[in-house]
Amino acid sequence: MRFGLRKLTLLDYPGQVACTVFTCGCNFRCPFCHNPVLVTGNEGDLEYSFGDILEFLEERTSRLDGVCVTGGEPLMHRDTILFIQAAKALGYKVKLDTNGSFPERLAELLADNAVDFVAMDIKNSPAKYAATCGTENWEKVFESVELLKNSSIDHEFRTTVTGNLHEKSDFTAIGNWLAGEERYFLQGFKDSGEILGGDSARFAVSDEQLKEFLTEVRKFVPLAQIRGR
Numbered sequence: 306m307r308f309g310l311r312k313l314t315l316l317d318y319p320g321q322v323a324c325t326v327f328t329c330g331c332n333f334r335c336p337f338c339h340n341p342v343l344v345t346g347n348e349g350d351l352e353y354s355f356g357d358i359l360e361f362l363e364e365r366t367s368r369l370d371g372v373c374v375t376g377g378e379p380l381m382h383r384d385t386i387l388f389i390q391a392a393k394a395l396g397y398k399v400k401l402d403t404n405g406s407f408p409e410r411l412a413e414l415l416a417d418n419a420v421d422f423v424a425m426d427i428k429n430s431p432a433k434y435a436a437t438c439g440t441e442n443w444e445k446v447f448e449s450v451e452l453l454k455n456s457s458i459d460h461e462f463r464t465t466v467t468g469n470l471h472e473k474s475d476f477t478a479i480g481n482w483l484a485g486e487e488r489y490f491l492q493g494f495k496d497s498g499e500i501l502g503g504d505s506a507r508f509a510v511s512d513e514q515l516k517e518f519l520t521e522v523r524k525f526v527p528l529a530q531i532r533g534r
Contacts, residue, residue, distance in 0.1 A: 306384040307351040308358050309343070314373065318400045318422070321371035326358060327351070328385060331378040333404055334439025335428065336502025337467050337494050343377040344501060355388060362395050371398040371421070380407035389419050400424065404438070405449030415456050423453060423460040427489075429471060430478035437470050454486065461488035463532070466515060467508040468494070476518045480525030490532040491519055 309327035311317070317325045329351055331344040338344055353361075362372065372392045379385045380403055389399050400422040403411065414420045427450075429437040434446070453460045462483055464471075483489055493515050496505040515531050522529045 306355055306382055306388075308353045308355070308388075309351050310353050310358060310361065312361070313369075317373040317375070318371045318398070321398055321400075322369055323371035323373050323398075323400070324361070324365070324369055325373040325375060326388070328374070328376045328379045328382055330381050331376055331404070332381060332406055332440065332442070333378065333428075334501060335437060335465075336439065336500070337465060337470070337505075337508045338501040339495070339497035339499075340377070341499060341501040355384065358388070359391055359395075362392060362397065366395055366397075369397065371400060373400045373402065375402035378404050378406065380410045383410075386410060386413060386419070389414060390417070393419050398422070402426075403449070404428070405446040406443060408445050408448035408452055411449050412452055415452060415458055418458075420458060423458060425449060425453060425460065425462050427462050427464045427479055427483070429464070430475040431482070432478065433470065433475060450482065454483075461490060462486060463490040463492055465492050465494055466510050466518060468510040468514060469507045471510070471518065473517060473521050476522040477524075480522040480529075484525040486526055487528050489522065489526045489529040491515055491522070491529065492532050493534055495533070 311325040314323050314325050329343055392399050398421040401420045402424045405425045434443050435441050493510045494508045
């Protein structure tokens with residue numbers, strides 16, 4: 306297995322001086338995805354081997370606090386679990402970014418206390434999930450949501466909001482789904498210059514729309530916030 310690496314980040318793992326490790330490949334095809342190379346690319350294009358990343362981490366135990374593991378979808382790969390366990394053994398705090406479609410692997414990590422923080426994407430309301438994530442095979446995300454809601458592990462849910470795939474009623478449904486949670490973030494779509502679904506203009510979302518959606522979801526998740534605007 307090969308990885309990409311951002312050697313230093315103060316943003317990807319809030320509150321920690323961290324590095325970010327990227328895996329290649331994703332089972333979803335969200336048209337607004339800003340990392341299409343990691344979704345559809347060849348793992349052989351990535352620069353670092355498993356051993357390279359572990360060597361890097363071994364050399365930086367006094368300089369880094371945490372590791373953010375992201376993708377693509379990291380839990381597509383069994384080796385991601387082995388990597389996370391190795392990072393924890395070196396004393397790092399580990400944050401996992403996931404789309405929630407591999408609840409069995411997520412459950413294994415939670416049971417082993419192998420992750421310290423999980424950030425899970427909520428793509429849309431259940432009625433529009435398939436259209437938003439680009440596949441009919443998404444329903445295991447329900448299991449992952451319940452795993453996190455019933456876990457003592459720090460976690461957050463987040464939705465990348467677009468102008469054409471989301472509307473107010475979706476956030477009524479999402480709010481009902483996540484009711485009782487503390488951390489839920491709306492992230493307005495940002496054009497990275499290269500997205501999976503072609504014309505980026507159709508995904509643009511205004512500040513007014515974000516505020517309207519936030520007001521709606523706060524009826525159920527009072528501490529929900531907008532991130533990145």
